[in-house]
Amino acid sequence: MTLNEIAALVQKGVTHAGFSDSLQFDCGDAGVVRIADGAVSLEAGDADCTLKMSLDNLAKLITGKLNPMTAVMMGKIKVSGNPAVAMKLKDLL
Numbered sequence: 001m002t003l004n005e006i007a008a009l010v011q012k013g014v015t016h017a018g019f020s021d022s023l024q025f026d027c028g029d030a031g032v033v034r035i036a037d038g039a040v041s042l043e044a045g046d047a048d049c050t051l052k053m054s055l056d057n058l059a060k061l062i063t064g065k066l067n068p069m070t071a072v073m074m075g076k077i078k079v080s081g082n083p084a085v086a087m088k089l090k091d092l093l
Contacts, residue, residue: 001059003031009062011040013092021085022047030055049085052078
């Protein structure tokens, strides 16, 4: 799954859930998916919370094949910033 495909899926969730915080998925060299002001972009910027993970793990997270809490505990996802924003992620997916 590409970042563009992931961004399109995330945008559907953002629009449906009315997500108003800023959240960034940082996949290192593969790129970034950022949610801010109700829109999804592929450009890095300031965010209330940043989740660092591989592109493969992001695809699994977005499609429901990776449990976010388990992934954090196993070190597959690293959270920086406000973890309360990360908890709202379940409303988007």
